[in-house]
Amino acid sequence: MQLLPVYRKGPVLRDGDVIPESRTAVPVELDRIFDSLHTTSEALGPKGANKDGSLSRLLGVSADNLEGQGENLNQTVEDLSQAVTTLSDGRGDLFGTVQNLQVFTAALAADDQNVRSFNTSLAKVAEQLAGERKDLAAALKHLGAALGDVSEFVKKNKKSLTSNVRGLSKVTKVLVTQRAALEELLEVAPTGLSNLQNAYNASAGTLDTRNNPEAPQDPASLLCSLLKTTGDEGGENPDCAELKKLFDSLPEVPTAPAVTGTVDRTLGGILEVRA
Known part of the structure; x- marks a missing residue:
């Protein structure tokens, strides 16, 4: 008797009906x-x-090979059954792993050009290492000897090295503490050294400096600014005009050349300076 698929259309049996052999x-x-x-x-x-x-x-x-192996064969079947059961219980993880592997292989296939380039580069590296294996082996051999010497040196000078490391730790702490000062020094030192080089007069053997304050060039404005900062209401002072007139009546101060001159150490130069 066949129960499937479900019969939904056509003649329907009634109670007591008989199915003829021709309909089977x-x-x-x-x-x-x-x-x-x-x-x-x-x-x-x-x-x-x-x-x-x-x-x-x-x-x-x-039959000859399996004779007497019934127990082992039974154990094998049981182990296989447990393995299949384990795979069945973890089929979700197994299918997820296969799916992730499929995504990974699809990504490699999509980026085939870069993968080929990587494999080519890796092959070149391997080829280069293979060509230089003798030199590499010699280098590793010497490195092993050097590491042995270093190990022996550390054993013999353990106390001194410990003391040096402690001292280095103190120096490092000082450097960390003075970090801001060191940053300022590194920022200012190049300009300072450049200025020192420019100030040195090689022909005279001296350090030449020139003080060029801006305020003395206009003393009236300097005094007026001082008066305005002493509580003058409105920022205006009638004395500024008088000071301007007073300083304008004074003779002009001679200006010195911008380039530093040399010192004449001859007798005539010395006498001229003294005169």
């Missing part, structure tokens, strides 16, 4: 099973694989 049929699945068994029996029969007795010998050898 053998399920297709059962026919296929019989056909498969028949085909298998013919393939393994005397006209097939066992034509020369090969299958019989195989079964005989298998």
Whole structure:
């Protein structure tokens, strides 16, 4: 009796009805099973694989090999069953792993050019290392000897090295404490050294400096600014005009050249300076 698929359309049986033999049929699945068994029996029969007795010998050898191995075979089947059960319980993780592997391989395929370039570069590196393996082996050999010497040196000078490391720690702490001062020094030192170089007069052997304050060039404005910062209301002072007139009546102060001159150390130069 075949129960599937569900019958939904056509004549319907009533209570007491009889199904005639003409309305019955053998399920297709059962026919296929019989056909498969028949085909298998013919393939393994005397006209097939066992034509020369090969299958019989195989079964005989298998029986001899499995004789007395029932317990081991049973244990193998149980272990295989547990393995299959474990895979079944973790099929979600297994499928997730396969899916992630598929995503990874798809990403590699999409970025095939870069992957090929990476493999090419890696092959070149391997080829270069292979070509220089003798030099690399010699370098590693010397490095091993050097590390041995360093180890011996550390053992012999352990106390001194410990003391030096402690001293270095103190110096490092000082440097950290004076970090701001060091930053300022590194920022200002180049300009200061450049100014020192420019101030040195090689021909005279002196450090020449020139004080060029801006205020003395206009003393009236300097005094007016001082008066305005002493509580003058409105930012205006009538005395500024008078000071301007007073300083304008004074003779102009001679200006010195911008370039530093040299010192004449001859007798005439010394006498001229003294005169």
